[in-house]
Amino acid sequence: MSLQIRRYKDIVAFKEGPGPAIAFHSSNMEVAEITEDVWNIMKDSSLQSSEATPDLQIKDEKLSQQDQGQSASQELTDWQNFQNPEVQSGATAFGIKSLTINVTQICNLHCTYCAAGGDGSFGDPMKKISVEKTLPQIQFFMNRLKEGDRFHISFLGGEPMLYPEALKIIGEYSQTLADEKKLNLTMKVTTNGTLMSDEIYKILTDLGINVVVSLDGPPEVNDLTRPQKNKKPITETVAQNLRWMLNQPHRKISIAIHGVFNQNNMQIEKAYDYYQSLGADWFEFTYAVDTHSSELNQNYISQMKKIAEKAIQKGGEAELRKISIFDQYFKALDQQQRTENHCGIGKSLLIVDARNRLYNCPWTVGQKADQMGEGQELFTDKLDEYQNSLIERNSCQSCWARFICGGGCSFIHQSKTGSKTNKDQDFCFRTRSLISISIMYYNHFREDQYGKETH
Ligand code: SF4
Ligand code: SF4
Secondary structure: OOOEEEEEOOEEEEEOOOOOEEEEEOOOOEEEEEOHHHHHHOEEEOOOOOOOOOOOOOOOHHHHHHOOOOOHHHHHHHHHHOOOOOOEOOOOOOOOOEEEEEOEOOOOEOOOOOOOOOOOOOOOOOOEOOHHHHHHHHHHHHOOOOOOOEEEEEEEOOOHHHOHHHHHHHHHHHHHHHHHHOOEEEEEEEEOOOOOOHHHHHHHHHHOEEEEEEOOOOHHHHHHHOOEOOOOOOHHHHHHHHHHHHOOOOOOOOEEEEEEEEOOEOOHHHHHHHHHHHOOOEEEEEEOOOOOOHHHHHHHHHHHHHHHHHHHHHHHHHHHOOEHHHHHHHHHHHHOEOOOOOOOEOOOEEEEOOOOEEEOOHHHOOOHHHEEEEOOEEOHHHHHOOOOOHHHHOOOOOOOOHHHHOOOOHHHHHHHHOOOOOOOHHHHHHHHHHHHHHHHHHHHHHHHHHOOOEO
């Protein structure tokens, strides 16, 4: 059944099959079923379009004027004009709340789509971070936070498990500082999952470092997309390590799987089934940042829809929300929390490379134009460019998905169009598609839970 979309200003509505249309008030972050009359006066739109329709499709203008008060047009304009006092602003001021630390710039695999030049190095001969230089950097950023603030450290590489001592020293230091300053510290490591031992697991669990394992599917797929340098298969080792971590008694850290899908591998359903067989806590399915094909984009969306259906059949909302993107959108809708910045680029996130230089995105490490500082010095003139919200910066004001998407990934926009602020329309289509799927399922689950509100 094909999806129909209609829009009136901030309100977008979706209809698939014979049931009622589901509408989303994009500024109020509200989801509701609408009546057939309301649906009928909204104008056709599409997931490709970000244009707001400012008027209604009223065939008999006279009748609708007489009918005011009860008419569908009144109902719709009342909802459009209502300002939800519960909605949470997504505005953020400058303040680094998240550091991604490239603890190594070497890797034991040779992934086909690596952000770090295929060998983890970003083209730089410096292989490991200097822990001595990193600790004062962490202190510099944590000192600027106030009691109760959140701070997140993400350990990345190359392959970070090639230097577990760095995780231990940086993790212990950061936790001590966070305790002193009463900050809410979270930590995560993204690893290829090939290197695991009692010692490494102890470091992770003692410090509460959550684990994300990169794995693109079952062995016949992952051994091709994420090969060892010697080309020998490695996926069974990764799966064993995952099972071993997942079966640890009284496990205190979350274990997730992250796959990347591109022109060499778009087998999302297959990956989902495999991830399910391993049983991780949550799964992430990323469309590769440098894949630019409308056909593959559509294929990705269709398979994401299929795995959402599969998840719901298996275990309802809980299982759907193990797929991270759906969990993220459900949370935003539950909390009526707007997002005005897709990510913390230039505002709340910095990447520390193995030379302690600071960049605005994991994908721009080594690029001079995107260097935002060094050591404990910030290049404020460069950071100033990013201080508007990404919705404004990327001119997303008329898109109904703006407060869930937050202006999109600047790196993807740039890799497609050559400019961070010139949007990749495939990204927008993909994002609006996934949000529309989420809204429809959200209505389904909340309707069961709370009874329904109809506009
Ligand atoms: S980047 Fe996001 S918010 Fe901006 S137009 Fe695209 S989908 Fe909408
Ligand atoms: S620009 Fe894109 S890739 Fe870079 S940090 Fe933001 S979301 Fe991530």
